[in-house]
Amino acid sequence: MINKKDRMSLIDIKDGRSGIIISVLGGRILTKRLADLGLTTGTEIKVIGRTLFSGPVQIEVCGSRLVIGRGLASKITVELK
Amino acid sequence: MTDEKKINIVLAGQGNAGKSSVFNYFTGLHQHIGNWAGKTIEKLEGTLFYKGYTIDVLDLPGIYSLTTYSVEEKISREYIISQKPDFVINIIDSTNLERNLIFTLQLLELECPIILVLNMIDLAKKKGITIDSYKFQDIISAPVIRTVASRGFGLTDIVDKAIERKGIKNDYTAPKYGKEIEKCISELSIRLKDIDLPYPERWTAIKLLEKDSEIIKIVREKKPEVLERAKQLSVTLEEIHGHDSSIVIADERSHLASQITREIVNLLPHRKISMNDRLDVVTTHKITGYLVMILILGGMFLTVFSFGNWFSGRMEMIFKDWHGWWSTNVGVSFLAALGWAAIESVLALVQIAFPYILPFYIILYILEDWGYIARISFLMDKVMHKMGIHGKGSISFIISFGCNVPGCLSCRIMETKRERFITAVLVTLVPCSAVSVIIFGLVGKYVGLLWTLGLYVFAMVLILFLGRISAKLIPGEPVELIMPMPDYKTPHIRTILRQTWQALKEFIFIAAPVVIISGVIIQAINLAGWMQAISLFLSPLTVQWLGLPAITGILLIFGILRKELILVMLAAYLGTANFSDALTSQQMITLAVVSMFYIPCVATISILWKDYGWKKAIAICIIEIGFAILLAGLVKRLLDFVF
Numbered sequence: 001m002i003n004k005k006d007r008m009s010l011i012d013i014k015d016g017r018s019g020i021i022i023s024v025l026g027g028r029i030l031t032k033r034l035a036d037l038g039l040t041t042g043t044e045i046k047v048i049g050r051t052l053f054s055g056p057v058q059i060e061v062c063g064s065r066l067v068i069g070r071g072l073a074s075k076i077t078v079e080l081k
Numbered sequence: 082m083t084d085e086k087k088i089n090i091v092l093a094g095q096g097n098a099g100k101s102s103v104f105n106y107f108t109g110l111h112q113h114i115g116n117w118a119g120k121t122i123e124k125l126e127g128t129l130f131y132k133g134y135t136i137d138v139l140d141l142p143g144i145y146s147l148t149t150y151s152v153e154e155k156i157s158r159e160y161i162i163s164q165k166p167d168f169v170i171n172i173i174d175s176t177n178l179e180r181n182l183i184f185t186l187q188l189l190e191l192e193c194p195i196i197l198v199l200n201m202i203d204l205a206k207k208k209g210i211t212i213d214s215y216k217f218q219d220i221i222s223a224p225v226i227r228t229v230a231s232r233g234f235g236l237t238d239i240v241d242k243a244i245e246r247k248g249i250k251n252d253y254t255a256p257k258y259g260k261e262i263e264k265c266i267s268e269l270s271i272r273l274k275d276i277d278l279p280y281p282e283r284w285t286a287i288k289l290l291e292k293d294s295e296i297i298k299i300v301r302e303k304k305p306e307v308l309e310r311a312k313q314l315s316v317t318l319e320e321i322h323g324h325d326s327s328i329v330i331a332d333e334r335s336h337l338a339s340q341i342t343r344e345i346v347n348l349l350p351h352r353k354i355s356m357n358d359r360l361d362v363v364t365t366h367k368i369t370g371y372l373v374m375i376l377i378l379g380g381m382f383l384t385v386f387s388f389g390n391w392f393s394g395r396m397e398m399i400f401k402d403w404h405g406w407w408s409t410n411v412g413v414s415f416l417a418a419l420g421w422a423a424i425e426s427v428l429a430l431v432q433i434a435f436p437y438i439l440p441f442y443i444i445l446y447i448l449e450d451w452g453y454i455a456r457i458s459f460l461m462d463k464v465m466h467k468m469g470i471h472g473k474g475s476i477s478f479i480i481s482f483g484c485n486v487p488g489c490l491s492c493r494i495m496e497t498k499r500e501r502f503i504t505a506v507l508v509t510l511v512p513c514s515a516v517s518v519i520i521f522g523l524v525g526k527y528v529g530l531l532w533t534l535g536l537y538v539f540a541m542v543l544i545l546f547l548g549r550i551s552a553k554l555i556p557g558e559p560v561e562l563i564m565p566m567p568d569y570k571t572p573h574i575r576t577i578l579r580q581t582w583q584a585l586k587e588f589i590f591i592a593a594p595v596v597i598i599s600g601v602i603i604q605a606i607n608l609a610g611w612m613q614a615i616s617l618f619l620s621p622l623t624v625q626w627l628g629l630p631a632i633t634g635i636l637l638i639f640g641i642l643r644k645e646l647i648l649v650m651l652a653a654y655l656g657t658a659n660f661s662d663a664l665t666s667q668q669m670i671t672l673a674v675v676s677m678f679y680i681p682c683v684a685t686i687s688i689l690w691k692d693y694g695w696k697k698a699i700a701i702c703i704i705e706i707g708f709a710i711l712l713a714g715l716v717k718r719l720l721d722f723v724f
Contacts, residue, residue, distance in 0.1 A: 028292070028325050033563060035331030038180045041324075043335065052367050055463035056472065056562050062179035062339060063210075063348075065568075067459045069471060069561030 010076040018046035019078035038062040089137040094172035102230035104140040175205035182338035209349035265314040291327040357569040392436035426600030437514035441483035450572040469552025471562040481511035485685040499557040509681040515644040523669040592684035679709035
């Protein structure tokens with residue numbers, strides 16, 4: 001069984017840790033937008049860092065880096081590796 | 082037929098893949114920049130004459146997908162489908178192969194003849210990435226070419242390949258998606274066979290499963306029963322996968338892209354941490370990132386202003402005798418005066434705006450080519466969100482400190498109309514180099530540096546405050562930032578100079594005509610002797626409410642042309658550049674505040690007009706005039722306690 005504790009929103013993951021995307025909540029257009037950039041369920045991502053006062057999150061996905069706004073990041077659930 | 086010697090190609094690819102380098106290399110001087118019909122998006126076309134062939138090149142906007150999400154994406158898709166170019170040249174950033182491939186797969190679905198270009202192959206090698214282009218070629222059944230566009234390496238191979246394959250029928254075996262999805266696609270394709278569509282059937286079928294509203298509309302008109310079946314199939318897919326069918330397909334593409342990447346890429350184990358990696362850590366860090374940003378931007382403005390002051394002084398020396406020459410040779414008639422007004426407008430543009438804008442653009446494009454601009458968007462996203470826009474808007478603000486005209490133009494990078502408009506309005510309130518000339522020339526010189534700094538801080542706080550209000554007033558949801566973070570790379574001089582030149586050209590073409598026409602009109606009013614009456618008419622505002630000399634009424638009218646004229650004409654009126662003779666410290670600060678906010682200059686208004694319509698442009702002007710006068714009056718009353 002998968003421990004529920006290891007699943008968390010992208011914004012709660014510490015810098016430098018990686019995991020697998022479990023789900024992407026949000027509208028069809030937004031989810032599609034993310035998928036076009038390689039952010040789909042089952043993809044491995046790594047959190048690189050974020051800015052002060054809970055700003056956007058910088059992540060590494062498919063060997064390249066992306067910045068996504070905090071609101072969006074909160075809709076992505078990740079299972080830690 | 083001469084037709085045989087003609088080829089037309091379009092360049093397509095994600096942002097930052099090096100498309101514009103390829104375009105410029107191919108077309109050089111034979112370029113034509115226009116707009117897409119009815120859109121504010123640039124249409125870049127050019128011609129290349131090569132080995133007896135005339136090759137028309139079109140640069141499609143840099144995009145991330147071919148779903149109709151943004152205007153750019155819609156344009157690109159429509160163009161490829163309707164114009165049927167001989168070849169679509171897909172420029173791929175080799176250092177970000179996997180993400181770029183998702184777009185490539187969408188292009189392949191369109192079943193257009195395609196040539197793949199693995200650009201920045203040198204940078205990929207530096208990162209330890211080797212790509213097997215032969216294997217790649219086999220998988221996607223299209224030619225693959227390796228290039229380094231910034232150095233021109235491999236670019237002629239692209240055209241050679243196009244010439245070689247011209248007229249050869251393509252029989253694509255585009256990569257296939259998962260079994261059950263392909264089953265749905267082929268079933269729908271068969272049902273679509275008997276209707277006349279401008280699109281390939283397989284592509285149309287995929288778009289129906291993706292619930293693309295535009296394609297659904299077209300199919301509904303021709304054969305509505307297909308939609309029924311598409312809906313059923315979508316539901317089946319959704320039951321199996323647990324998401325919306327459009328996401329299922331996007332997932333599928335993304336998985337296929339990573340599968341292909343695994344097959345063709347050989348990644349060397351990460352070697353030692355490079356200089357760029359270390360730089361990246363420092364420049365995006367929670368604390369040092371902001372410090373570095375302040376240092377870089379501070380250094381940028383310091384350089385721009387010290388260079389600008391020096392250069393502007395030199396120009397002034399050159400132009401100073403021209404008016405005398407004009408009067409002696411052309412005479413002093415009414416028409417001659419109007420003619421001089423036109424010339425003087427151009428000279429002032431060259432003398433006052435150019436020295437600041439030129440270094441500004443050069444530094445800006447160095448920062449962009451280096452990869453730093455994206456870091457600013459990242460660092461500033463949180464602040465920008467307070468104003469209902471996202472981090473990319475910060476770029477427009479930075480540009481606006483140089484000049485509001487390119488600042489307003491740059492708002493086009495924002496994704497939605499709402500964000501574009503909010504950014505454009507706020508950007509017009511940013512003190513541009515002309516306003517800075519006033520602030521420094523009055524407050525900086527005679528009142529003190531602390532007050533000067535205070536005015537800038539005041540402007541920022543005010544913009545933040547107004548941004549918060551407009552975010553609440555203008556309906557719509559804020560869009561979240563989604564932005565690829567480029568690696569740092571050595572800036573490429575030729576690219577920077579080319580971009581600077583293009584930006585300058587755009588500035589001159591837009592600003593010059595407006596500045597000349599309004600210069601002549603105002604001069605005519607002046608010659609007709611109405612200025613005195615106008616300043617008298619405005620005196621309740623200028624003298625009573627703002628506590629300024631009556632002459633400022635006229636200055637503020639001239640200031641609409643170019644803000645720095647307020648200072649230039651004040652000096653002319655006083656007969657001295659020692660403003661402390663005529664104005665008290667309090668008046669200087671009040672005048673600076675009015676000048677900062679009272680109206681965008683005519684060149685900026687013309688951009689607002691062009692991009693957002695005359696109603697909004699006029700509304701912005703009226704609101705800003707009212708607001709600035711109200712604000713400056715209040716500031717004056719507050720200053721009564723200080724001075």
